[in-house]
Amino acid sequence: MIFEYIKLSVRELLNNKLRSFLSLIGIVIGVAVVFIIFSISDIANVAITNQITGTNGSVNINYVKDRTDKFEVLNQSMNSNFGGMGSKQYVFDLNDLEDLKQIKGVEDALAVATAYENVKVNRDTFQVAIRSAPENFMDFYEFKMVAGNSFDAYPKDERINLAIINDKILDDYLQIPAEQAIGQKIKIKNRLFTIAGVTNTPNQNLGTMIAIDQEAYDLMYSKGTIQYLSVKVKPGEDLETTSQLAVDKLNEIHGYQNTKNGYALEDLSFFIQQVTQVTGILSLVMGIIASISLLVAGIGVMNIMLVSVVERTREIGVKRAIGASKSAIRIQFIVESCLLTLIGGIIGVTIGIGVIKIALMVLNMQLPINGSYVAFALVFSITLGILFGYLPSKRAANLNIIEAIQSE
Amino acid sequence: MSEVVIECIDIKKIYNPGVNETHALAGVSFKIHKGEFVSIIGASGSGKSTLLNTLGLLDKPTSGEYHLNGENVTSYSEKQLTNLRLKKFGFIFQSFNLMNNITCIKNVELPMLYAGIPSSKRKKMAEEKMDRMMIKNQANKKPMTLSGGQRQRVAIARALVNNPEVIFADEPTGALDSKTTVSILELLKELNEQGNTIVVVTHDMNVAKTAKRIITIKDGKIESDVSNV
Numbered sequence: 186m187i188f189e190y191i192k193l194s195v196r197e198l199l200n201n202k203l204r205s206f207l208s209l210i211g212i213v214i215g216v217a218v219v220f221i222i223f224s225i226s227d228i229a230n231v232a233i234t235n236q237i238t239g240t241n242g243s244v245n246i247n248y249v250k251d252r253t254d255k256f257e258v259l260n261q262s263m264n265s266n267f268g269g270m271g272s273k274q275y276v277f278d279l280n281d282l283e284d285l286k287q288i289k290g291v292e293d294a295l296a297v298a299t300a301y302e303n304v305k306v307n308r309d310t311f312q313v314a315i316r317s318a319p320e321n322f323m324d325f326y327e328f329k330m331v332a333g334n335s336f337d338a339y340p341k342d343e344r345i346n347l348a349i350i351n352d353k354i355l356d357d358y359l360q361i362p363a364e365q366a367i368g369q370k371i372k373i374k375n376r377l378f379t380i381a382g383v384t385n386t387p388n389q390n391l392g393t394m395i396a397i398d399q400e401a402y403d404l405m406y407s408k409g410t411i412q413y414l415s416v417k418v419k420p421g422e423d424l425e426t427t428s429q430l431a432v433d434k435l436n437e438i439h440g441y442q443n444t445k446n447g448y449a450l451e452d453l454s455f456f457i458q459q460v461t462q463v464t465g466i467l468s469l470v471m472g473i474i475a476s477i478s479l480l481v482a483g484i485g486v487m488n489i490m491l492v493s494v495v496e497r498t499r500e501i502g503v504k505r506a507i508g509a510s511k512s513a514i515r516i517q518f519i520v521e522s523c524l525l526t527l528i529g530g531i532i533g534v535t536i537g538i539g540v541i542k543i544a545l546m547v548l549n550m551q552l553p554i555n556g557s558y559v560a561f562a563l564v565f566s567i568t569l570g571i572l573f574g575y576l577p578s579k580r581a582a583n584l585n586i587i588e589a590i591q592s593e
Numbered sequence: 594m595s596e597v598v599i600e601c602i603d604i605k606k607i608y609n610p611g612v613n614e615t616h617a618l619a620g621v622s623f624k625i626h627k628g629e630f631v632s633i634i635g636a637s638g639s640g641k642s643t644l645l646n647t648l649g650l651l652d653k654p655t656s657g658e659y660h661l662n663g664e665n666v667t668s669y670s671e672k673q674l675t676n677l678r679l680k681k682f683g684f685i686f687q688s689f690n691l692m693n694n695i696t697c698i699k700n701v702e703l704p705m706l707y708a709g710i711p712s713s714k715r716k717k718m719a720e721e722k723m724d725r726m727m728i729k730n731q732a733n734k735k736p737m738t739l740s741g742g743q744r745q746r747v748a749i750a751r752a753l754v755n756n757p758e759v760i761f762a763d764e765p766t767g768a769l770d771s772k773t774t775v776s777i778l779e780l781l782k783e784l785n786e787q788g789n790t791i792v793v794v795t796h797d798m799n800v801a802k803t804a805k806r807i808i809t810i811k812d813g814k815i816e817s818d819v820s821n822v
Contacts, residue, residue: 189706193695200694503690506651507751508679509707510672586651590690 187520194521201493208489209529211482212569216533216562217540218475222468223558224541229464231552243325243417244428245297245451246435248277252447255455262451265297265413277411281435285416288434290427292419295325296411298402304395305372311358313393315373317402317410318349325417326387332363333382336398344398348378351386353393371395374405482529483573490522490577494584501581502589511582518581522574523567530566534559597663598758598790599625599648604657606643606813617643618654619813625759625792630785632801633794635810642763644810645794649682649761650674662758679707683752683760687767689744691736691751698723698732701750708755722750726780742773749780753789760784762793766800778803 198205247261277296285294298317303310316322323335331352336344348371355363363383371378378397386394403409414435418427432448441447494501501514538554545552606618617640625631635641646652647659650666659667666677678684691700701719710718723729726746728739736744745765752760762781766774782803785791793804801807806820 189712196694499690500692503686503692504703504707505675506649506678506684507704507707508675508682508755509703510675510679513707587646590686 187516190517190520191524193517194524197493197521198524204489205525208482208485208525209532211478211485212526212529212566213533213536215475215479215482216530216566217537218471218478219565220534220537220558220562221540222471222475223561224537224555225544226464226468227555228541228545228548228550228552229460232548232550242420242424243295243415244424244431246414246416246428246432246448247451248413248447249449250446252445252449255452258449258452259455261413261449262453263456265415265451277414279409279411281414281438284434284438285414285431288427288430290419290422291416291431293321293325293417294431295319295321295415295417297413297415298406298410299412300402300406302373306359306369309358311393313354313358313395314391315402316391316394316396317399318396319399322396322399323349323384325415326391328384328387331383331385333367333380335382335384339381345401345404346378347381347398348373349382349384349396350380351384351391351394353386353391354395355383357393373397376401376405479569483526483569486522486525486570487573487577489525490518490574491580493521494518494577494581497581498584498589498592501584502586502592505584505586506590514582515578518578519571519574522577523570526566526570526573527563530563530569533566534562537562595627597624598627598629598661600658600660600663601648602658602660604644604647604654604659606640606647606652607655610655616813618647620657621810621813621815622657623808623815623818625790627758627790628785628788629806630782630791630804631793631806631808632804633792633808633810634796634798634801636796639810640813641794641796641810643813645761645763645792648759648792649684650678679704680755681758683755683757685745685748685752685760685762685765687764689736689741689748689768691744691747693735693737695735696733697728697736697739697747700736700747701754704751704755718754719750722753723747725753726750740773741769742776745769745773745777746780749777749784753784757789759790759792762791764795764797764800765793766797767795774800 245262245265247258247265249257249261251257279296282294282296285291296317296319300315301312302315303312304315318336323337328335328349328351333349335349336347339347350366350371352363355361355366359366366380366383369380371380373395378395378401384396416428416431418424428450432450435448436442439447504514505511538559541554601624602622604618604621605616608615608617619640621640621644633641633644643652647654650659650661654667657667658665661677661681666674669677691697692703698716698719701723702715705715705718720729720732723732723746726749728743728746728750731739731743731747736747739747745768765781766777769777778800781791781793785805791804793800795801806818808818809816
């Protein structure tokens, strides 16, 4: 039965192609914007949580001058998380690592030192993170070799001239297969290194990276440079409790229990809070714009439907005379307006998906299109059709039959 | 005589009650029996159209009673009246009043759609009626491509499709040339002979004469009611 009405509606809309199309535009824009808003807040959330959870079970410990200063803690956390240099002072002690490893639940502890340098490979120059690689560096991050060998394949005295690069450097700069990179020379701060191996990038925060032996790093920079410590928690152990134990232990060793300055766990919650607030405001503003656009579009649809009722007064009268009930007439017009808004919704969602796909491509992110948003947008479109089709349909159903037949 | 289908008892229709009163129907009483062919004739403004609208349950009388198949339907709700129009009446109009954006057969199917008859049965019955009207080969054409006579045949097929008790025709030949008029009137006569009750409203005596009974309306009252069988 409803299928018949849909068929009749399609025919009616096709009879007025241009008009139908024009009344669709508002719905298309509104639905597309709503769909994009939902998807954007998703992308933002995924982007943030990717960064946080990308640290696979490890937590960074920074030194701060004021542990109560949320901004300083955040700043250090950002530096240590997003590949920055961390604390400038050499407030860490290699002995600390052994103490940290003794704590229950701690699997491993790493002293992290990173410098940003322009490096030269053949004729290409580019800036990357130079990472100091102590003995446990490769195991700590769980690197897997893509080509070549790790440091431990070589005797200790040869390691000082070796470098291990990650696959991101190949992708971003060298653009050669991993095998070809092996044996190439890299010039860092006027010292020549030989590429011994290529690794994957188990943690996105590592960025484009060249790892050199700790001894070589110490030669080039000040000896014993440690910007922050990273504590890796055993699988199954609670990340929060264990890392808190670790930072408490460090503060105890160095006598920072009751001072403002001291060691602090990385804390990005403040950052997330800020970002969520911004995306929240953005979504709200865009939501208001979209709502207004949809309201105007809905009124447009209502207007078109009202015009259609006037134009088809005689047809309505005849249908009523030959036995169409008021509800049959109402259904006919509501189906028609729903069909109109649904088509608008489908086009809107399609455009929305297109925009999001392009955005994801530009941001180099992988995120599936959320099916529930598609469903929501389409159900929402139909709801608009019912909402704004109701008044015209009621007007059509309540026409005086005799006057309607005699019209025109 | 056969059973009474329609009985009107002192039906009055007053427009603009109070000021500027117009007595479109000023007390009309008569009966229509099953199988009758009745013409209602009158000049324009005589009240014949109001009478047709009242008989066709498109309009409610101001006072009086209207009985259909022995049942007083005067105070029926709009929904009940719609259902009666659907199931018991067929309508033929002067200007055909077909839906121009759908095919002829879809037009004929329309009352069955409103009656909730399934698609396959609708198609079969529509074809049957169109065959009877000798326009089966026009089934999939749009009404605008047909001649006036053919279009009126489609309209008649539509009126017949729910097997109504009474067929109302409002100036059925008003938009047709004289040759087509004859064939449509012959068709109505034929339908009557097959047992259909037909009420034709016209201002044209030549059309009215086709019927066995002629009711003449003047100033909202029955001036004469003549059966010439």
